[in-house]
Amino acid sequence: MGIIALGAIAVLVVLGFGNHLWWLVAGALYLFLRRPSKSEEGANRGRPTTYQAYRERRDRQARWERRYQRERRWRWN
Incomplete structure (x- = not known):
C-alpha cells in the first residue's frame, strides 16, 4: 500500500x-x-518463496517428467 x-x-x-x-469505509478501503491484483497473483503463483521450496518443486516436477516418459515409452513400444 502506498503512502497516499x-x-x-x-x-x-x-x-x-x-x-x-x-x-x-476505512475498513473497506483497507481490505x-x-x-x-490479478497480475500479482499470476506472477507469484509459481514462484517458490525459499530455496528449499524451489528444490522441492523442482524435484516434484522431475518425478512427473520421469513418470510421463516411462508411460509414453510403455504405450508406444
Whole structure:
C-alpha cells in the first residue's frame, strides 16, 4: 500500500470519531487495497518463496517428467 492510501485510511479513521460510517469505509478501503491484483497473483503463483521450496518443486516436477516418459515409452513400444 502506498503512502497516499495509508494517509486516506488514517483520515477516515479520524473522521470516524464523529460519524462511525467512516470507520466502515476505512475498513473497506483497507481490505480492498490489501488484496493483491490479478497480475500479482499470476506472477507469484509459481514462484517458490525459499530455496528449499524451489528444490522441492523442482524435484516434484522431475518425478512427473520421469513418470510421463516411462508411460509414453510403455504405450508406444
